[in-house]
Amino acid sequence: MSSIPYIPAEFDPPARATYLNAGHTIRSWLLTKDHKRIGILYMVTITLMFMVAAVAAAMIRINLLSPAGLLREPTIYNRAFTLHGIVMVWWFLVPSIPTTLGNFLIPMMIGARDLAFPRLNLASWYLFTISAVMILAVLIFGGVDTGWTFYTPYSSLFANTHVTLTVAAIFVNGFSSIFTGLNFIVTIHKMRAPGLTWFRLPLFCWAMYATSVIFVLATPVLAITLVLLAVERILRIGIFDPALGGDPILFQHLFWFYSHPVVYIQILPTFGVASEIITNMARKRPFGYKAIAFSSLAIMLIGFLVWGHHMFDAGISPYSGLVFSILSFAVAIPTAVKIFSWTFTLYKGSVALETPMLYMVGFMGLFTIGGLTGVMLATLGLDVHMHDTYFVVAHFHYVMVGGAVMGYLGGVHYWWPKITGKMYSEFWGKIAAGIGFIGFNLTFFPQYIMGYLGMPRRYFAYPPEFQVYHVLSTAGASILAIGYFMPLVYLLYSLKYGRDAGPNPWRSMSLEWQTPSPPPTENFEKTPVISQPPYAYDLQSPMGAPAPVVST
């Protein structure tokens, strides 16, 4: 912020008890039942896993500098892209916002002291960590080479790598997701503060609610599918391999029944983050609160019915192809509603382009491109040509990295003062956001072009005419890596040297900011009572002091 942040005098007494200084031993962290500490534990874990996946990405991009492949063996490359996909999906993108910001913020946003089941919350982190150790064991034992999609019968009867241990790790990981989703659903239903009706709920909570429903309903299907895969692999019982009497396409149906909704697990939380940051940075009520809230539910519901669009080329019935195509178009409508709603939220606002907002502006642009190329892929006639090429790779990276990772970084920057009580360097924050944006586009835009040219996915070596695009992409990835590494440095630096943020540096109307930063263990001294709609910035007094939302 350019000017001195607004700090009410009654907050910020010296040597206040916070959740951070409530205990300093390792035991006090590893046995904590405080949702805020568990959020931090998750943040550390997924950051480490992000680095593992990023190393795999670096190997992919370095290999593809040369048409012949710079890594000597395709086996190494195949394991690298498989590990990159698996770790990024299940150990970073799926848990990213829900388990860190969701864990930290949902109780604070609804005026609760903790989640409904604090022990279950800790258990889910332990399951997650055990699963992370398992997937790292796979890496140490030599990796797995099936691609993150585990298509049968390759994964069940042909691959000679550690498929079984990998699916076991994902199985354990899935239960951590289910526990988290269950916890959030119950918390949002039962623990809202007095006066906090559903339509006064922050949009972040609506997004987390929709996400949690997917966690609970879709993840069990993945677990069952992976068990069937392991059964065929270990016991040779024919489920998916036609040579044993199985059906390879059945696996794809089951897998995508989870794995398409899972992309909404990855992107819906970002939608929630965007709704919070954009309303705050524009100091406006969202343009269409109910439209944004219900579109999260609509995306969740329709998202369960579009899995077949991954299989247009897989020999499914053309009739079902038509049905899945129109449903996939349908899911674009609530998504477009969100994008337009955020855009018009800025209209006649008071827009501050702070670091979190820069991430959101970048997110809106990149997600729009990712979403519209998704519309192209929903078009049957186009998907046949684009399927399994770099066009698809570019599309889901625009959505997942340009969308979900941007949302995660924006959210971490926005709530960092709340989580740590410290401000990071705004200057370096803006520089990193800009570098990340440029690096991202340079990495993934060339992949759209080479995808339409026909460059297939998961190729260790490729015809030389694609090289120029791969070189551009690798150059972009190097810049993107800097954009991702910088926040790690200045955010950690701010922990020790950052200036105190005060309780509410963004002068938000939202409940989590109406308590000191970092918050006390119990979050609020007294249970807040909510008496006005969310985001009612226009109800602020002319002096800028927020209208009272916290009272006894």
Add this chain to the structure above:
Amino acid sequence: MSNAFRIFPEQASRNAWNVDALFLFEFLVSCFFVFLIAGLVLYFSLKYRRRSDDDVPAYTPTSTLLELTYIFIPASLMVIMFFWGGWIYIRNKRPPANAMQINVVGKQWMWKLQHPEGPREINTLHVPVGRPIKLVLTSQDVIHDFGIPDFRIKQDVIPGIYVTEWFEATRTGEFHLFCNQYCGDLHSRMIGSVIVMQPAAYQSWLEGRTADEPAAVSGSRLFQSYGCATCHGQRAPSLAGLYMSLVKLNDGTTTIADEQYLRESIVAPANKLVAGFGPIMPTYQGQLSEEQIFDLIEYIKSLGAAMDNTIPGASAAGPQTRPSTQPVNGYHPDLLLNQPPAREPPGSNQSPLQQDRRP
């Protein structure tokens, strides 16, 4: 397939034009929305930028009309995209009746292709320009995918079933053939090229490839060596005129004796028993390679088909029908058969959705 720098693929088939026209439409629509959103976000961010930290903008009511506008306009555009794309998709599922058929087996890590006249190729496919080519594909092991970017076609190749794709090349040249579905270590080596030739050049290429016997001949040899003739025509149903005919099954239903049915009846004979016959045929699952099964099917097809234009053997010059009783390289089909090949024609069996593999 030149190595020159390109930003757009060559248009080498009729389908490529259709796909590119739709792509261009959606690209322009996408550009409009990207620039609209980006423009509005940047414009609002600058015009309404925060000038004082105490700015408190007034409440702006939500406009339902605006909300309906940005629901209705994208929705109408997407309806156009849906129908346009669906039309291309269905068209791609419907090979013309006069298409020349080529059988394709994918296996780790090569493509094996067989022409009706006999030539067998690996990772290279020679085809004449201006002639619809129908590929019938299956896999010996894992899922592969047969894609030709310059023709804008692609199809997963799945073990255990036959799938089809078709194209009509509109220009001569050499075009990439890629496996697009990850299939193991050497996935990226499962590539090849499609060489599109003038019909006359294709004909002379065919004539130069005399080493390979036609699939029907190999098939008839297999038919003998596996002892199929012991039963078929006596204790088992006759195969003459079977191809593309309507078959009555034991459970009272009927099915069309297409390639998929013939294959299933070889590897899993008990699945669809012909009415009046018991489950006495053993399975040949695992005993025959996919190429041998193709050979057997070509042999069965050579015994006569319910529809003339599905008989293989049409040359590059145009579809020719071969009388079903004509000897194939010395083997007379009727030697093994007791019944005449006459069957009722399947009529409207050429549904565009015929290759639907799932009931």
